[in-house]
Amino acid sequence: MQEEHVMIKMVSAAQKDSAAADALIEQYLPFIRSETAKVIGHFPSDVEDELSIAMFAFYEAAMSYQSGKGPFLKLAALAVRNRLIDYYRREKRHMGAVSLNTAPSGEDEQTMEEKLADPVNMLERLPDRTAAQQEIQEFSDQLASYGLSLTEIAENCPKQDRTLSACMQALDYARRNLFLLEQLVRSKKLPLAQLASGARVERKTLERHRKYLVAILLAYTNGFEIIRNHLQMIGRKEAVSQ
Amino acid sequence: MSYLVMECHPGYAVVMDSAGRFLKAANLHYQVGARVTDVVLMHEEEKPASAAVLPLWRKFAAVAACFCLLLFGAETYLMIPFGSVRMQINPDVRMTVNSLDYVIALEGLNSDGWNLILGYHYTWKKVDTVTDELTDRAEEMGYLKTGGSIRLTVESQHESWKTATREQLVKELSAHTGDTFKVEAAESSSGNTAVQSEEHDSDDAEDEDDPSSDDAEKDDSEEDDKSEKDDSEEDEEKNDQTEHHTEEPDQEEKTEEKEETETEETKQTKDAETDTKDTETETKDAETEEHDDEKKEDDSAEHDEEEKEEEDK
Numbered sequence: 001m002q003e004e005h006v007m008i009k010m011v012s013a014a015q016k017d018s019a020a021a022d023a024l025i026e027q028y029l030p031f032i033r034s035e036t037a038k039v040i041g042h043f044p045s046d047v048e049d050e051l052s053i054a055m056f057a058f059y060e061a062a063m064s065y066q067s068g069k070g071p072f073l074k075l076a077a078l079a080v081r082n083r084l085i086d087y088y089r090r091e092k093r094h095m096g097a098v099s100l101n102t103a104p105s106g107e108d109e110q111t112m113e114e115k116l117a118d119p120v121n122m123l124e125r126l127p128d129r130t131a132a133q134q135e136i137q138e139f140s141d142q143l144a145s146y147g148l149s150l151t152e153i154a155e156n157c158p159k160q161d162r163t164l165s166a167c168m169q170a171l172d173y174a175r176r177n178l179f180l181l182e183q184l185v186r187s188k189k190l191p192l193a194q195l196a197s198g199a200r201v202e203r204k205t206l207e208r209h210r211k212y213l214v215a216i217l218l219a220y221t222n223g224f225e226i227i228r229n230h231l232q233m234i235g236r237k238e239a240v241s242q
Numbered sequence: 243m244s245y246l247v248m249e250c251h252p253g254y255a256v257v258m259d260s261a262g263r264f265l266k267a268a269n270l271h272y273q274v275g276a277r278v279t280d281v282v283l284m285h286e287e288e289k290p291a292s293a294a295v296l297p298l299w300r301k302f303a304a305v306a307a308c309f310c311l312l313l314f315g316a317e318t319y320l321m322i323p324f325g326s327v328r329m330q331i332n333p334d335v336r337m338t339v340n341s342l343d344y345v346i347a348l349e350g351l352n353s354d355g356w357n358l359i360l361g362y363h364y365t366w367k368k369v370d371t372v373t374d375e376l377t378d379r380a381e382e383m384g385y386l387k388t389g390g391s392i393r394l395t396v397e398s399q400h401e402s403w404k405t406a407t408r409e410q411l412v413k414e415l416s417a418h419t420g421d422t423f424k425v426e427a428a429e430s431s432s433g434n435t436a437v438q439s440e441e442h443d444s445d446d447a448e449d450e451d452d453p454s455s456d457d458a459e460k461d462d463s464e465e466d467d468k469s470e471k472d473d474s475e476e477d478e479e480k481n482d483q484t485e486h487h488t489e490e491p492d493q494e495e496k497t498e499e500k501e502e503t504e505t506e507e508t509k510q511t512k513d514a515e516t517d518t519k520d521t522e523t524e525t526k527d528a529e530t531e532e533h534d535d536e537k538k539e540d541d542s543a544e545h546d547e548e549e550k551e552e553e554d555k
Binding site: 018021022025026047049052053055056058059060087090129130131132133135136137139140149150151153154155157158164167168171212215216226227230231 | 244246248249251252253254256258260261262263264265266267268269270271273274275276277282284285
């Protein structure tokens with residue numbers, strides 16, 4: 001009974017804080033491994049995708065748990081099992097595919113991956129990856145100065161397309177009026193009234209997604225080229241397809 | 243669709259998709275800054291349904307509507323008649339009572355009754371209070387004098403309530419008036435006149451003994467019928483007695499004639515029972531007179547024959 005109360009406290013803390021969620025998953029990793037083994041039939045290693053899926057299912061269960069509706073561990077075990085079954089169904093389409101890690105029959109021990117020529121040199125891509133990491137870290141630090149984290153941004157992100165397009169209208173208006181972006185950086189406050197009136201969007205819609213708007217407007221201030229390129233690349237693709 | 247990995251945690255990763263969405267996905271050994279194409283996204287979180295936030299005027303309207311419904315329901319419940327109490331002094335008054343013993347309607351059944359309740363407010367008063375106050379008013383207005391009688395008749399479909407209310411009212415009113423007046427409770431719905439007297443516990447307290455109750459009887463048609471029946475029974479007994487008196491002197495000589503007359507009488511009485519009781523008594527009186535005449539004629543004829551026989555001898 002006492003353990004149940006402690007667990008409920010930990011789960012409720014995980015729902016509010018991402019660091020507490022990480023600690024909860026680390027603490028219950030043996031349980032997650034055990035539940036994964038019940039489904040896949042063997043004890044999973046750290047590099048297996050099934051374990052990652054199981055940890056993700058455990059995190060989902062912690063986020064959606066409501067105290068007073070039964071014990072958490074039963075919910076978590078069910079979530080892990082269902083997620084793994086979904087994952088296997090999804091991966092079923094690739095069942096006939098041959099893994100690159102296997103060696104072609106009747107040949108030497110060299111795998112197919114080693115034989116295939118890589119069109120992109122990983123060493124050449126390494127600086128890009130490092131630059132992206134630095135930029136994203138800088139972006140995350142800037143968000144922290146607003147009191148925001150990327151996890152919060154993801155939770156505050158619009159789910160419906162209509163809401164997302166309204167936010168994008170506000171972003172376009174801000175890009176055409178750069179003083180709004182400067183005002184955001186300078187005052188650390190979102191100019192909601194000007195965005196709503198200028199983009200002709202309901203202010204309430206923007207207020208509901210204030211955190212997301214801060215992040216997306218911040219990405220269009222100076223210094224975040226890679227993130228902007230990612231967004232603009234998608235925009236170009238959509239324009240070409242249209 | 244391409245996703246840019248923004249943040250990695252043990253249980254999940256935050257990725258940014260092509261449309262600018264920030265999403266949570268399973269962390270399949272991703273690294274920050276990597277571009278991935280196939281991710282396992284988090285299900286939509288089902289937030290618990292929270293109470294809808296209503297504007298203040300809507301809350302006020304909801305509370306007002308509930309209050310109105312409660313008021314209407316309570317009024318409907320309180321205004322349903324549960325029974326009635328009829329108070330007969332000389333003024334005749336009927337009180338309609340709800341289930342909480344409150345008087346919800348008051349009406350006079352004769353002109354004195356209307357005069358008695360004229361200007362009297364019975365609202366939010368219990369039936370025992372109203373009976374006490376009406377008794378006081380009747381005394382003040384001269385309808386009720388010392389030694390007078392008050393008859394209470396309780397009518398209801400609920401027998402237990404009827405009995406309890408009757409007993410309570412008699413006790414209350416007798417305690418209120420002291421021994422000044424005679425308080426009676428009559429059950430008019432049943433055939434028998436059940437009278438509970440506080441002053442006279444014996445069964446001898448009949449209606450005829452009290453003049454004020456005679457006045458009350460005038461209004462009660464059922465009891466009049468009963469008294470008529472009683473009168474007719476008494477008449478029949480008298481007739482039988484008169485017949486016995488007429489039969490005594492000639493019992494031995496006229497046995498056959500008696501049997502004939504008796505059979506005729508029984509037939510006639512049976513026929514007469516179908517008619518009204520008043521007419522029965524009249525016809526029976528007439529029949530007894532006729533029988534007496536016939537017997538006298540028969541007696542005179544017999545005496546004539548005996549005299550003739552003696553003369554012949």
